[in-house]
Amino acid sequence: MADALDELSTHELHDRAVGRAEKHMDVGFFWRLLKLIPAAEALSGDEGEAEYDIQFSKGKIYDALHSGDGQLGEALRPVFIDYLRQHPDA
Numbered sequence: 044m045a046d047a048l049d050e051l052s053t054h055e056l057h058d059r060a061v062g063r064a065e066k067h068m069d070v071g072f073f074w075r076l077l078k079l080i081p082a083a084e085a086l087s088g089d090e091g092e093a094e095y096d097i098q099f100s101k102g103k104i105y106d107a108l109h110s111g112d113g114q115l116g117e118a119l120r121p122v123f124i125d126y127l128r129q130h131p132d133a
Contacts, residue, residue: 081100
């Protein structure tokens with residue numbers, strides 16, 4: 044049994060899903076997309092883009108993990124303080 048979502052174009056589904064995730068700051072949804080995009084690109088025949096996305100994602104993850112280093116860390120210091128104040132159990 045199809046529902047109303049099945050009738051929407053892929054572009055409309057994308058816009059609704061991404062819009063909802065942005066509104067609710069659903070990082071989990073974006074993380075899921077980041078993990079799935081390279082495989083989806085490979086399946087659609089764009090293996091070069093899949094490899095690029097894997098490397099790009101790895102770079103961003105590395106950046107986040109090392110965001111406390113050097114001048115970058117100093118620039119992000121207020122962000123870390125704000126986050127820890129919001130989550131005192133950390």
